[in-house]
Structure formats: structure tokens, C-alpha cells
Amino acid sequence: MSITGDTPTDPTAAQPADGSGEVSGAELVLTDVVKLYPGQKVPAVNSLSLTIPAGEIVMFIGPSGCGKTTSLKMINRLIEPTSGTITIDGEDIRGKDENELRRHIGYVIQGGSLFPHMTVEKNIGIVPKMLGWDSARIAERVTDLLDLVGLDPDRYRHRYPRELSGGQQQRVGVARGLAADPPVILMDEPFGAVDPITRQRLQDELISIQRELRKTIVCVTHDIDEAIKLGDRILILQEGAKVAQYDTPEAILSTPANDFVADFVGAGSSLKALSLARVTDVELRQPTTARIGEATEEVRRRAEANGDRAVIVLDARGRPQGWPWLRQLKGDTIVAPDQELVDVDQRATLNDALDTMLSSSHGAAVVTGDRDQYLGVVDFAAVTAQIRAMEEAQDDG
Incomplete structure (x- = not known):
């Protein structure tokens, strides 16, 4: 049975919301790709044809045994295709040495898969070092990437993986995948081994990173909500190596291609539509803020004049550090909250x-x-107002 990927119904809908970053990814095209393991009569992947546009996130999802991880690993030849063609920016991957190919494709897996005997800095810099980068360039790259994934470079670069939480290890894994500035990033259930709160935070960070870098990202997941949240497009694979639907999250939720997709998305697709509504869709409130080092009494007077009982503390770069109540403000100057x-x-x-x-x-x-x-x-007021507006729009439709 063949796997084919149709062009999504609305290609323009898959563009990043603000288009703030220039596209640094490359188009990825799979044409009639087959993987038949020795001794098997039925291919794990049979005639997969799929175009992944440059600068987009495409989520691979489906039941166990549907071929999603096999398809992902054939892109960097961790699994060799039996036949067919895979091109990156028009270049056939079979024309490159497999090790050289992998050095130019980022790869992020569950848990980060860091080398335990190496510091964070050496883990991130391993591929650039293989590519011949000098030490000053590697150090600069490590600093920038740690900052990008939300880890203080001075605090974390010399730590070992055992000194990091699971979420921090995964952040370092993402930084390592980006280290050599590859056009294509492959992710195999990267956030599956962390708790729900950390998982949400890591997903948000990936969205933020992608907004800036615009890489081509292919991500395997088992979670339809994660696929809807992260994906510009979603590839739903059906048992028997068949594409059930390849489309935008909006199209999959509103017009599932068949009963399998409808069942896979699950009941309450209208509730899942909340995953399509973003914080950018609602109006943000602007409570009182304070910079670290400001006079406490001045901040307190400003907050009271605004009718606020708490202030958001920002560092010198405008990043929020805490949201203490006025009664918690101590000392002559504002300091970073211990929370x-x-x-x-x-x-x-x-x-x-x-x-x-x-x-x-x-x-x-x-x-x-x-x-x-x-x-x-x-x-809550802004979110509930947006939900009501969405419900009214659905009723009118």
C-alpha cells in the first residue's frame, strides 16, 4: 500500500504568524521512498511522496507501527531507504557521505541524549568542532544558543548533564541540534520524557526559536494536541503505511479526510480548536513593572497609583524575573524575586x-x-472573551 502526501488545501495558512525571521530552512522532498526490512513481505514504508516546505514545522503522527519514526530516520540515513529519492534543497542525500550528511542535519531525541562525560559547552560544540570551527567561534555559538534556549550561558556552560533537570537537558539537546546552523532539524518525540508543565514550556520555547530562525523541522509525536500546537502542517499516518491526511491543523480539525482522521483527532474537535487560538489573538493587560535596582518605594507608589497590588520585575534585558506582591517587596531597591x-x-x-x-x-x-x-x-477575562467570540463565529458559520 502506498504512502502519498497531497498538497495542503491552504498553503498560505501554514506560514508563521508574524514572519519575523528570514527562512533559513531548506525544502525537503521525499519521492517514492520505500523501506523494506529483510525477511518482511510488507514494507515498513511504501512509496512515500511528500513535500515539506522550507521554514515550516511538519508533525508526523499516527499509531505505533505506522512508519513515522522510520520515515524520519531515513531523512538523515540513520535508516537507509530501500529505494526512492530524498532531496534537501534539491540535492539528493545519497550523493553525500552519511556522516557528512548528519553533521548538516540537526537531530534531537527524547531526553536530549547528552554525553554524560562532557560539559554543556562541549556537548553543544561537538558538531561544530567536527566541522573545523575554531574554539572562539564555538564558544560564541554556545553562548548565543544557551541564551536562545533560555539558559544563562555563564551559569550552565560548564555544568555536566547530571547537574541539570530533565527540562534543562532537553534544552541543551535542542541547542546541540542547532549548533552547526543546519537547514533541517529532525525531532523524535523530543518532549515525551518530561512533566506536563516542562513540556508546555519547551513547546513554547520551540515556537519562539522557530519564529526567529525559521528552520525546516520534522517532528515525530504521539500527541495530537502537540501536533496541532506546533505544526504548520500535520502528516497523519494510518496503519498499513498509508497517509490519512497531510494538511494544516485548521483543515484537519474542520474537515478530516476520512473516519480514521476523525477518530484519531478524537471527540471534541471544537474544544481542540482552542489549540488554534493563540495568546496573540487576545488583548494583553499592562500591569506595573519594575526593573531590578529601582528604588522600592518609587515602585510601590507607582503600583498603588495604578491600582496594582503586585509588580512584574524585569531584568536589564527586559525579561520577567518574578511577580511579587507589594507586601513582599523588601529593602531599598528591587531585587530578583526568590521564586x-x-x-x-x-x-x-x-x-x-x-x-x-x-x-x-x-x-x-x-x-x-x-x-x-x-x-x-x-x-481570564481576555481568554473567555476570545472563547465567546470563537463560539459565536462557529454558530454564525
Whole structure:
């Protein structure tokens, strides 16, 4: 049975929301790709044809045994195709040495898969070193990438994987996948081994990174909600190596191609549509902010004049560090609060925003943009207003 990928019904819908970054990814084309393992009569992948546009995230999803991971691994030849053609930016991957090919394709797997005997810096710099980069260039790249994935370079570059949390290890794994600035990144269930809160945060960070870098990312997942949240397009594979649907999340939710897709997406697709609504769709509130080092009394007066009982503390680069109540402000000057602030990216889903609000004593969530820059606050009133507007639009439709 063949696998074929049709062009999504609305190619323009898959473009990143703000188009802020220039596309640095490459078009990926699979043509009649087959994988037949020795001793098997039925191919694991049979005649897969698929075009993945440059600069987009495409999510591979389907039941166990459908060929999604096999298809992913054939792109960097961790699994050799039996036949067919795979091209990156028009160049056949079979024309390159397999090790050279892999050095130019980022690869991120569950848990980060870091070398335990190497520091964070050496883990990230391993591929650039193989490519002949000098030490100064590697060090600069490590600094930039740690900053990109939300880890303080001075604090984390000399640590070992055992000194990191699971989420931090996964961030380093993403940084390592980006280290040599490859046009294509492959991800095999990268966030499957972390807790739900960390998973949401890592997904948001990937969205933020992609907004800036615009790589071509192919990601295998088992979670339809993750596919809807992250994917510009989703490839749903059916048992028996058949493409059930290849389309935008909007199209898959509104017009599933067949009963398999409808069942796979599951009941309550209208609720899943909340995953299509983003924080950028709602109006952000602008409560009082304070910079580290400001006079405490001045900040307190400003907050009280605004009718706020708390302030959002920002560092010198405009990144939120905490959201303390006025009664918690001590000393002559504002310092970084001794608390972890859970924020959401501006492209986070309303579902994620609601989850974050429920865990916040403020009943709202701090919103960040590129490189964790503070943008404002989203609250229940704004989200519920957006939900009502969506429901009214559905009723009118």
C-alpha cells in the first residue's frame, strides 16, 4: 500500500504568524521512498511522496507501527531507504557521505541524549568542532544558543548533564541540534520524557526559536494536541503505511479526510480548536513593572497609583524575573524575586494560557516574546472573551 502526501488545501495558512525571521530552512522532498526490512513481505514504508516546505514545522503522527519514526530516520540515513529519492534543497542525500550528511542535519531525541562525560559547552560544540570551527567561534555559538534556549550561558556552560533537570537537558539537546546552523532539524518525540508543565514550556520555547530562525523541522509525536500546537502542517499516518491526511491543523480539525482522521483527532474537535487560538489573538493587560535596582518605594507608589497590588520585575534585558506582591517587596531597591516565574510565549495556545493561569496566584499569566522579552499579561477575562467570540463565529458559520 502506498504512502502519498497531497498538497495542503491552504498553503498560505501554514506560514508563521508574524514572519519575523528570514527562512533559513531548506525544502525537503521525499519521492517514492520505500523501506523494506529483510525477511518482511510488507514494507515498513511504501512509496512515500511528500513535500515539506522550507521554514515550516511538519508533525508526523499516527499509531505505533505506522512508519513515522522510520520515515524520519531515513531523512538523515540513520535508516537507509530501500529505494526512492530524498532531496534537501534539491540535492539528493545519497550523493553525500552519511556522516557528512548528519553533521548538516540537526537531530534531537527524547531526553536530549547528552554525553554524560562532557560539559554543556562541549556537548553543544561537538558538531561544530567536527566541522573545523575554531574554539572562539564555538564558544560564541554556545553562548548565543544557551541564551536562545533560555539558559544563562555563564551559569550552565560548564555544568555536566547530571547537574541539570530533565527540562534543562532537553534544552541543551535542542541547542546541540542547532549548533552547526543546519537547514533541517529532525525531532523524535523530543518532549515525551518530561512533566506536563516542562513540556508546555519547551513547546513554547520551540515556537519562539522557530519564529526567529525559521528552520525546516520534522517532528515525530504521539500527541495530537502537540501536533496541532506546533505544526504548520500535520502528516497523519494510518496503519498499513498509508497517509490519512497531510494538511494544516485548521483543515484537519474542520474537515478530516476520512473516519480514521476523525477518530484519531478524537471527540471534541471544537474544544481542540482552542489549540488554534493563540495568546496573540487576545488583548494583553499592562500591569506595573519594575526593573531590578529601582528604588522600592518609587515602585510601590507607582503600583498603588495604578491600582496594582503586585509588580512584574524585569531584568536589564527586559525579561520577567518574578511577580511579587507589594507586601513582599523588601529593602531599598528591587531585587530578583526568590521564586520561579512560569510564563507563556505569545504564540502559546489559549489552552496552555488557561493551564498557567490556574497555577498562578494572580489568576493571569505573564506573556513573553523573542528571547523571553516581556510583552504583557493575559487574564481570564481576555481568554473567555476570545472563547465567546470563537463560539459565536462557529454558530454564525
